[in-house]
Amino acid sequence: MRDVAAMAHVSAMTVSRVLHNDPRITEMTKQRVLNAIEELGYRRDETARNLRLGRSAGLIGLVVPNLANPFYSQFALGAGETAEKFGINLVLANTAEDPRREIRLVDDLISRRVDGLIVVPADNDHRHLDPVKLHHLPLVLAARPPVGVEADCVLVDDFGGTREAIRLLIARGHTKIGFLGLPPSAYTGAERLRGFRAAMDEAGLPVDEQYVHYHQRDIATAEQATRALLALPDPPTALFSANSRNTIGTIRAVNNTGASTVLAGFDDFELADMLGLPLIVVAYDPGDVGQRAANLLIDRLNEDDNPSPPRRGVVPTSVVEYGDQ
Amino acid sequence: MRDVAAMAHVSAMTVSRVLHNDPRITEMTKQRVLNAIEELGYRRDETARNLRLGRSAGLIGLVVPNLANPFYSQFALGAGETAEKFGINLVLANTAEDPRREIRLVDDLISRRVDGLIVVPADNDHRHLDPVKLHHLPLVLAARPPVGVEADCVLVDDFGGTREAIRLLIARGHTKIGFLGLPPSAYTGAERLRGFRAAMDEAGLPVDEQYVHYHQRDIATAEQATRALLALPDPPTALFSANSRNTIGTIRAVNNTGASTVLAGFDDFELADMLGLPLIVVAYDPGDVGQRAANLLIDRLNEDDNPSPPRRGVVPTSVVEYGDQ
DNA sequence: CTGTTAGCGCTTTCAC
DNA sequence: GTGAAAGCGCTAACAG
Numbered sequence: 001m002r003d004v005a006a007m008a009h010v011s012a013m014t015v016s017r018v019l020h021n022d023p024r025i026t027e028m029t030k031q032r033v034l035n036a037i038e039e040l041g042y043r044r045d046e047t048a049r050n051l052r053l054g055r056s057a058g059l060i061g062l063v064v065p066n067l068a069n070p071f072y073s074q075f076a077l078g079a080g081e082t083a084e085k086f087g088i089n090l091v092l093a094n095t096a097e098d099p100r101r102e103i104r105l106v107d108d109l110i111s112r113r114v115d116g117l118i119v120v121p122a123d124n125d126h127r128h129l130d131p132v133k134l135h136h137l138p139l140v141l142a143a144r145p146p147v148g149v150e151a152d153c154v155l156v157d158d159f160g161g162t163r164e165a166i167r168l169l170i171a172r173g174h175t176k177i178g179f180l181g182l183p184p185s186a187y188t189g190a191e192r193l194r195g196f197r198a199a200m201d202e203a204g205l206p207v208d209e210q211y212v213h214y215h216q217r218d219i220a221t222a223e224q225a226t227r228a229l230l231a232l233p234d235p236p237t238a239l240f241s242a243n244s245r246n247t248i249g250t251i252r253a254v255n256n257t258g259a260s261t262v263l264a265g266f267d268d269f270e271l272a273d274m275l276g277l278p279l280i281v282v283a284y285d286p287g288d289v290g291q292r293a294a295n296l297l298i299d300r301l302n303e304d305d306n307p308s309p310p311r312r313g314v315v316p317t318s319v320v321e322y323g324d325q
Numbered sequence: 326m327r328d329v330a331a332m333a334h335v336s337a338m339t340v341s342r343v344l345h346n347d348p349r350i351t352e353m354t355k356q357r358v359l360n361a362i363e364e365l366g367y368r369r370d371e372t373a374r375n376l377r378l379g380r381s382a383g384l385i386g387l388v389v390p391n392l393a394n395p396f397y398s399q400f401a402l403g404a405g406e407t408a409e410k411f412g413i414n415l416v417l418a419n420t421a422e423d424p425r426r427e428i429r430l431v432d433d434l435i436s437r438r439v440d441g442l443i444v445v446p447a448d449n450d451h452r453h454l455d456p457v458k459l460h461h462l463p464l465v466l467a468a469r470p471p472v473g474v475e476a477d478c479v480l481v482d483d484f485g486g487t488r489e490a491i492r493l494l495i496a497r498g499h500t501k502i503g504f505l506g507l508p509p510s511a512y513t514g515a516e517r518l519r520g521f522r523a524a525m526d527e528a529g530l531p532v533d534e535q536y537v538h539y540h541q542r543d544i545a546t547a548e549q550a551t552r553a554l555l556a557l558p559d560p561p562t563a564l565f566s567a568n569s570r571n572t573i574g575t576i577r578a579v580n581n582t583g584a585s586t587v588l589a590g591f592d593d594f595e596l597a598d599m600l601g602l603p604l605i606v607v608a609y610d611p612g613d614v615g616q617r618a619a620n621l622l623i624d625r626l627n628e629d630d631n632p633s634p635p636r637r638g639v640v641p642t643s644v645v646e647y648g649d650q
Numbered sequence: 651c652t653g654t655t656a657g658c659g660c661t662t663t664c665a666c
Numbered sequence: 667g668t669g670a671a672a673g674c675g676c677t678a679a680c681a682g
Contacts, residue, residue, distance in 0.1 A: 001675065011653050016677060024651050043460055046436045048376055048675035051658050057372065057437065059416070067405070068612075073398035080392070080419050089437065091384070092417045094405050112382065112414065113372045135368055251599065269595075274576065276601045287393075326659060336669050341661060349667050373659035376674050 001044070007036035019044055060297060061109035062090045063119040065097045071244075071267065071286045072120065075142065078290025079118055086298050088115070099123040110135050116297045118142060118290075124185060138300035142293045144187040145312070152296040154289050154313040158188050158266070161282035161317030162195030162240070165264050168280060168319055169238045170203045174262065178211035178229050178236035180222055180246045189214070192242045192266055211236045222249025230259050241265040251275055268320060278323040289315050326369070332361035344369055385622060386434035387415045388444040390422045396569075396592065396611045397445065400467065403615025404443055411623050413440070424448040435460050441622045443467060443615075449510060463625035467618045469512040470637070477621040479614050479638040483513050483591070486607035486642030487520030487565070490589050493605060493644055494563045495528045499587065503536040503554050503561035505547055505571045514539070517567045517591055536561045547574025555584050566590040569606075576600055593645060603648040614640050 005012045010029060017025050018033040025033075036042070050057050060083055064072040080090045091114060093105040099122045106128060109117060116138035119129065126147045129139055141153040169177055179196050182189030193212075200207050211229065216222040222241060226249060229235060239254075239261050241247045247265030254261050254277065268283035292313045300307075330337045335354060342350050343358040350358075361367070375382050385408055389397040405415045416439060418430040424447045431453055434442060441463035444454065451472045454464055466478040494502055504521050507514030518537075525532050536554065541547040547566060551574060554560060564579075564586050566572045572590030579586050579602065593608035617638045625632075 012675085013653060013677075014651090017652085020677090022651095026651065029652085041458070041460065043436055045438060045675055047372060047382065047438045048658090049677075051373055051376060051660095051674095052676045052678085054658065059437075062417075067398050067402045068395075070393075070395065070398070073392050073395070073401075076398075076417065077392045077419055080417060089433070090417045092387075092401065092405060092415045094402055108414070111368055111371045112384075113370060135366065248596065248599075255599065271573065271594075271596045271600070274573075274580065275596070275599055337660080338669060339667090342668085345661090347667095351667065354667080370659055373674090374661075376658095376676095377660045377662085379674065 001042070003040055004033065004036045004042045007040065008032040056113045056115050058088045059091050059112070059114045060088055060294070061093060061106070061112075061114040061117045061119075063093045063095060063102060063105055063109070063117065065095050065120055065122045067092070067094050070269065074286035075120070075290040075293075078285075078287030079294040080290070081287075082291045082294035082298070088298070095122050097122045099125065103128040106134075110137060115301055116140070118293045118297055120144065124187070138297055140293045140297045140300075142289055146310070150310050152300065152311045154292045154296065154315065156188075156284055156289065156315045157317045158191035159195040159198070161284065161319070162192045162242075162266060163199040164195075164317070164319045165266075165280055165282050166196050166199035166240060167203075168321075169240070169262065169264055170199065170205065172238075172262070174236075174238040175205055176208065176211065176234070176236040176238070177205075178239040178261075179207075179213070180216050180225055180229075180239065180241040180250060181212065181214045182217070182242045182246075183215050189242060196240060208236075216241075216246050216249065219245050219249040219252070222246040223252045224249075226250045226253035227257065230254075230257055230261065235259075236261065238262040238264065243267050244269045247279075247281070251277065251279075273322040276323070278321070281320050281322070282317045283320045284315050284317040326367070328365055329358065329361045329367045332365065333357040381438045381440050383413050384416050384437070384439045385413055385619070386418060386431070386437075386439040386442045386444075388418045388420060388427060388430055388434070388442065390420050390445055390447045392417070392419050395594065399611035400445070400615040400618075403610075403612030404619040405615070406612075407616045407619035407623070413623070420447050422447045424450065428453045431459075435462060440626055441465070443618045443622055445469065449512070463622055465618045465622045465625075467614055471635070475635050477625065477636045479617045479621065479640065481513075481609055481614065481640050482642045483516035484520040484523070486609065486644070487517040487567075487591060488524040489520075489642070489644045490591075490605055490607050491521050491524035491565060492528075493646075494565070494587065494589060495524065495530065497563075497587070499561075499563040500530055501533065501536065501559070501561040501563070502530075503564040503586075504532075504538070505541055505550055505554075505564065505566040505575060506537065506539045507542070507567045507571075508540050514567060521565060533561075541566075541571050541574065544570050544574040544577070547571040548578045549574075551575045551578035552582065555579075555582055555586065560584075561586065563587040563589065568592050569594040572604075572606070576602065576604075598647040601648070603646070606645050606647070607642045608645045609640050609642040 001012050005015050018030050095102040102122050118140045120142045126149050129149050139151040141151050145153050181193050184190045213225040241250050244267035264280035266282045268281045326337050330340050343355050420427040427447050443465045445467045451474050454474050464476040466476050470478050506518050509515045538550040566575050569592035575588050589605035591607045593606045
């Protein structure tokens with residue numbers, strides 16, 4: 001900036017004013033300054049500017065468990081779109097589902113003076129997201145509600161979506177319905193299981209506990225669990241799986257064993273309609289989750305000093321049927 | 326920091342020294358300072374620190390066309406993993422395939438004083454990536470080589486991978502092979518087309534130009550183009566598509582028309598093996614592309630003042646067959 | 651209209 | 667062992 005000022009024979013202040021489009025600057029000096037800027041390839045240092053202005057860098061930390069999962073990449077995209085509208089950039093941190101990494105990454109983001117954090121926690125333990133440890137930075141959780149800390153959050157209608165899908169299976173005449181779940185210690189796992197039980201309950205159907213399998217985290221274990229279910233003397237006629245990884249596992253098992261089990265699952269996914277078998281999915285827009293999370297956070301950033309109580313958004317789901325039922 | 330200093334009855338300088346583990350500080354003062362830090366929940370402002378130290382923030386700008394595409398999300402993940410090893414964070418920018426947005430976003434990242442840029446350009450026009458406009462920031466391009474600017478880059482073996490796949494189709498007895506391409510103005514489009522022609526040439530097979538369609542950018546147009554090819558009086562017996570969006574379009578067309586055309590395409594994708602038809606794909610690791618890009622950039626960041634010539638990496642491909650051939 | 655001064659939060663240098 | 671001064675690049679406030 002001093003170089004520009006020197007070249008244009010003005011003070012640094014004038015350069016600063018030109019950059020602000022201060023109307024009091026003469027057209028002529030302005031041109032001289034702009035020429036010098038062009039000549040030297042000068043760019044204002046936003047970091048120093050922000051330091052002086054007392055505001056911070058216009059950065060939001062986005063902490064996700066696994067960007068290779070389409071849910072999280074679409075989520076990040078949605079959050080980024082919204083942030084960009086407000087001139088805010090996203091700093092990305094991938095925890096690889098490791099709570100220890102999450103703690104480190106959150107800490108690091110805070111030291112880098114991000115303005116706020118959007119976190120999809122890898123775990124149920126949110127102590128590292130305590131406002132004090134967070135330096136009282138605004139925090140929004142996504143996909144899981146805060147446990148033991150106050151924070152805004154955006155959830156998916158895990159319970160309602162699952163209940164709706166199970167209701168549809170029941171309306172189709174199924175009474176023996178299996179459930180392939182995530183660990184119920186995780187919020188989404190518990191909610192989806194609760195939706196399953198609620199739909200069965202309200203139809204007066206008993207839940208056969210041997211049809212309920214937890215702890216499938218990937219496609220391979222889901223396929224294996226499905227095979228076990230199908231090998232039962234009296235196997236279920238329909239199967240609901242708690243996320244798309246599980247659903248893909250069930251599809252593999254059904255395709256490979258030639259069973260006629262009707263499949264349903266949480267999460268929509270690409271090519272779900274091309275697999276040559278009927279499939280019911282609970283669909284929602286992951287980008288919307290990201291957008292809402294970013295909006296909640298930005299509202300907090302613009303908030304004056306008296307904080308409003310935590311807010312919570314719920315993204316709706318819809319039941320989609322693929323293939324001939 | 327001044328608050329901490331006041332509370333510990335020392336100067337700001339002493340606080341700074343404690344944070345640096347300066348050995349000359351008495352154990353007692355050190356404890357007083359640490360207590361004050363704890364009490365006030367103080368954290369050093371890395372931004373101000375970096376300003377004073379003249380170095381920048383440990384941030385790399387990552388500019389991709391579309392994070393919803395699994396290629397780019399895995400790419401981002403790979404780059405992030407490598408960057409993290411060096412204590413560097415990623416600032417994410419999604420151009421939505423819009424060159425104008427790319428220009429804006431790159432500009433913005435530079436003003437925020439990122440240390441370097443990794444860009445997957447949306448376009449062939451790289452003038453906005455000129456070293457001068459870039460403030461001489463290190464730049465690595467991925468998936469496309471630099472045009473008119475000097476920069477390191479990481480490419481995929483578009484040519485070799487495609488040629489290999491076409492060779493396989495020819496070995497399977499196909500002579501009438503169609504090609505569904507990206508616009509050949511794009512590097513990847515041109516290279517993949519070149520690989521197609523090379524394999525046909527070396528087998529002495531003529532390329533029937535009515536079998537070659539360009540400009541398919543999404544699933545719908547690819548499906549439509551495929552239908553047109555299949556409706557020819559003498560349709561091709563095999564079809565190669567230039568990326569996974571196109572391949573999915575061809576699969577839809579073939580499934581819906583019941584044609585027996587053999588399909589092949591660039592890019593592997595999830596569930597490719599579950600579609601109930603034989604399929605040949607050119608596979609590679611997008612995460613590896615990201616890792617290499619980050620490594621090239623970090624090498625530049627650590628480089629002393631005499632710059633080495635631009636480097637170029639090529640990620641290998643392999644041909645994978647799904648289903649019964 | 652433009653320049654000077656002071657200070658954002660930190661650290662390097664030099665003094666004590 | 668600790669403190670004071672100066673300055674990283676920028677701008678708000680006050681002069682002129």
